[in-house]
Amino acid sequence: xxxxxxxxxxxxxxxxxxxxxxxxxxxxxxxxxxxxxxxxxxxxxxxxxxxxxxxxxxxxxxxxxxxxxxxxxxxxxxxxxxxxxxxxxxxxxxxxxxxxxxxxxxxxxxxxxxxxxxxxxxxxxxxxxxxxxxxxxxxxxxxxxxxxxxxxxxxxxxxxxxxxxxxxxxxxxxxxxxxxxxxxxxxxxxxxxxxxxxxxxxxxxxxxxxxxxxxxxxx
Amino acid sequence: xxxxxxxxxxxxxxxxxxxxxxxxxxxxxxxxxxxxxxxxxxxxxxxxxxxxxxxxxxxxxxxxxxxxxxxxxxxxxxxxxxxxxxxxxxxxxxxxxxxxxxxxxxxxxxxxxxxxxxxxxxxxxxxxxxxxxxxxxxxxxxxxxxxxxxxxxxxxxxxxxxxxxxxxxxxxxxxxxxxxxxxxxxxxxxxxxxxxxxxxxxxxxxxxxxxxxxxxxxxxxxxxxxxxxxxxxxxxxxxxxxxxxxxxxxxxxxxxxxxxxxxxxxxxxxxxxxxxxxxxxxxxxxxxxxxxxxxxxxxxxxxxxxxxxxxxxxxxxxxxxxxxxxxxxxxxxxxxxxxxxxxxxxxxxxxxxxxxxxxxxxxxxxxxxxxxxxxxxxxxxxxxxxxxxxxxxxxxxxxxxxxxxxxxxxxxxxxxxxxxxx
Numbered sequence: 001x002x003x004x005x006x007x008x009x010x011x012x013x014x015x016x017x018x019x020x021x022x023x024x025x026x027x028x029x030x031x032x033x034x035x036x037x038x039x040x041x042x043x044x045x046x047x048x049x050x051x052x053x054x055x056x057x058x059x060x061x062x063x064x065x066x067x068x069x070x071x072x073x074x075x076x077x078x079x080x081x082x083x084x085x086x087x088x089x090x091x092x093x094x095x096x097x098x099x100x101x102x103x104x105x106x107x108x109x110x111x112x113x114x115x116x117x118x119x120x121x122x123x124x125x126x127x128x129x130x131x132x133x134x135x136x137x138x139x140x141x142x143x144x145x146x147x148x149x150x151x152x153x154x155x156x157x158x159x160x161x162x163x164x165x166x167x168x169x170x171x172x173x174x175x176x177x178x179x180x181x182x183x184x185x186x187x188x189x190x191x192x193x194x195x196x197x198x199x200x201x202x203x204x205x206x207x208x209x210x211x212x213x214x215x216x217x218x219x
Numbered sequence: 220x221x222x223x224x225x226x227x228x229x230x231x232x233x234x235x236x237x238x239x240x241x242x243x244x245x246x247x248x249x250x251x252x253x254x255x256x257x258x259x260x261x262x263x264x265x266x267x268x269x270x271x272x273x274x275x276x277x278x279x280x281x282x283x284x285x286x287x288x289x290x291x292x293x294x295x296x297x298x299x300x301x302x303x304x305x306x307x308x309x310x311x312x313x314x315x316x317x318x319x320x321x322x323x324x325x326x327x328x329x330x331x332x333x334x335x336x337x338x339x340x341x342x343x344x345x346x347x348x349x350x351x352x353x354x355x356x357x358x359x360x361x362x363x364x365x366x367x368x369x370x371x372x373x374x375x376x377x378x379x380x381x382x383x384x385x386x387x388x389x390x391x392x393x394x395x396x397x398x399x400x401x402x403x404x405x406x407x408x409x410x411x412x413x414x415x416x417x418x419x420x421x422x423x424x425x426x427x428x429x430x431x432x433x434x435x436x437x438x439x440x441x442x443x444x445x446x447x448x449x450x451x452x453x454x455x456x457x458x459x460x461x462x463x464x465x466x467x468x469x470x471x472x473x474x475x476x477x478x479x480x481x482x483x484x485x486x487x488x489x490x491x492x493x494x495x496x497x498x499x500x501x502x503x504x505x506x507x508x509x510x511x512x513x514x515x516x517x518x519x520x521x522x523x524x525x526x527x528x529x530x531x532x533x534x535x536x537x538x539x540x541x542x543x544x545x546x547x548x549x550x551x552x553x554x555x556x557x558x559x560x561x562x563x564x565x566x567x568x569x570x571x572x573x574x575x576x577x578x579x580x581x582x583x584x585x586x587x588x589x590x591x592x593x594x595x596x597x598x599x600x601x602x603x604x605x606x607x608x609x610x611x612x613x614x615x616x617x618x619x620x621x622x623x624x625x626x627x628x629x630x631x632x633x634x635x636x637x638x639x640x641x
Contacts, residue, residue, distance in 0.1 A: 081539060135560070135574070135578075135580055136560065136571060137570070137571040137572060137580055138562075138567040138568060138570070138571040141567070141570075141571075167572075167580070167581070167582060168572075168582035168584060168585065169570065169571060169572050169580060169581075169582055170570060171566075171567040171568075171570040171571045172566075172567055172570070173641065198638070201637070201638030201639070201640060202638060202639060202640055202641055203640075203641060204519070204640070204641040
């Protein structure tokens with residue numbers, strides 16, 4: 001049986017299955033014509049969870065990750081790439097649903113309190129990942145999107161995301177949307193409109209770019 | 220100058236010698252420079268000063284030459300690091316994977332299936348050539364799509380590596396080509412079927428003799444792929460090494476795919492004269508195709524990813540998450556390149572840019588001085604590199620592989636112009 005530790009194998013280029021580990025016998029190609037290593041069902045499962053998420057089925061994606069990695073909630077992935085990635089995907093899913101996913105009987109997302117707790121978990125996971133992956137704008141973008149949902153950390157989120165936008169390093173349309181909302185709340189309509197426009201050119205589904213436009217916002 | 224003189228006289232002294240006579244340097248005879256210009260042409264230009272072979276050895280480890288070459292003096296790396304062996308095992312069907320996957324990959328993998336081994340390379344190639352080649356590699360093998368990458372190597376390092384690669388070689392006895400006939404060599408070249416594997420560009424293309432199979436597009440892929448264009452022999456080999464090679468390739472390199480062709484010493488010299496001295500048409504530079512205008516239709520990430528990023532780039536610019544840190548040489552580093560942090564495997568990675576020489580993150584869409592986005596510029600630079608115009612700033616991409624087609628570059632450019640939609 002493959003333990004977490006047994007997975008500490010090195011993949012070439014993030015794609016290689018190793019002769020040292022008996023390959024599982026099902027097909028490697030799980031995702032279109034993309035090469036996925038034949039090494040652990042969970043790598044393929046994770047890749048397909050990510051695809052589910054890209055297709056907009058956020059809840060289904062999060063739930064499949066928890067099914068595959070029941071320990072995911074309490075684990076510290078350290079340098080384990082696959083676990084880092086599983087946590088990250090789950091964290092982003094929780095952020096995008098405002099914490100509102102029922103993950104398992106002990107991990108709910110119904111009440112305001114449960115949701116806030118879920119977002120806080122996501123922020124913690126992304127902050128831990130950022131420690132491992134310093135200077136990676138794609139992690140910074142996810143973290144900024146998450147912080148934008150936490151009262152008391154919105155200024156931090158805004159400057160993180162605006163910094164990325166200024167250097168043209170925002171990794172996702174959702175990052176621009178979060179920045180648009182933050183700038184709206186801060187009464188910064190020019191910056192808001194610029195962010196929303198970038199979101200709209202990038203996003204496959206422009207519903208992710210919805211930002212209030214009534215002038216003045218909450219400020 | 221004095222050295223050239225010594226060589227000339229040496230050659231003269233050896234006139235008419237049999238090829239297996241040792242050229243234990245006889246005392247330089249006083250200038251007997253009566254002879255022709257063809258003679259001067261065959262006298263190799265002097266080798267550059269010798270570098271530090273021990274340093275060269277550590278550099279071969281640093282540049283991870285063994286991930287692409289055998290015969291480096293280092294063990295083969297682990298399979299997951301070995302670009303060539305893994306692809307070969309997949310093609311041989313010995314790689315551990317399901318039959319369906321193997322069949323699929325066998326269809327898609329065409330590159331990095333073969334590279335020349337460097338075993339006893341100093342027994343064939345001149346040190347000066349190796350040094351120059353490491354600094355400015357060019358395509359030597361017309362039937363091999365993969366090329367030697369332009370490494371991040373300094374002139375001094377190249378000198379040391381060349382010293383290491385040649386340190387254990389035994390020099391061949393010097394050979395005189397006086398009296399050898401280019402014309403006879405040319406006829407032999409045709410009669411012996413050398414063209415079955417070799418191009419000799421610049422010389423009239425030899426016919427294949429009756430009974431010699433045309434390997435073009437057929438099996439025997441390796442031997443043909445690895446056979447150099449012989450127009451470079453004059454830069455690469457000295458006459459002694461050349462004759463020794465023609466006499467018995469396997470004696471110089473047991474794993475070579477060049478068969479031994481029975482040749483008399485005179486025939487060896489005639490062939491050598493043909494390879495070293497035949498008049499050649501000037502080298503035809505590879506064509507740089509015109510850049511195509513941006514398309515009118517909508518181009519999405521899925522399309523550019525499928526056609527370009529996931530098709531070609533991804534293998535070196537991978538997502539490091541799954542990989543316990545190894546995102547390929549274009550992301551987490553390798554082959555002596557600094558880690559550029561460039562992940563071309565997914566949308567978010569591409570938006571997240573690369574790490575520049577100062578360690579700063581920068582967008583790969585940032586305009587170059589001529590306004591071209593850096594990503595596109597790198598792909599165009601590959602065409603220029605192949606045509607012999609090395610770009611001082613950006614390395615041509617895809618590294619060591621044929622350029623991306625103009626149509627695919629057009630697609631990427633269109634996608635960028637449209638704001639990089641998902």
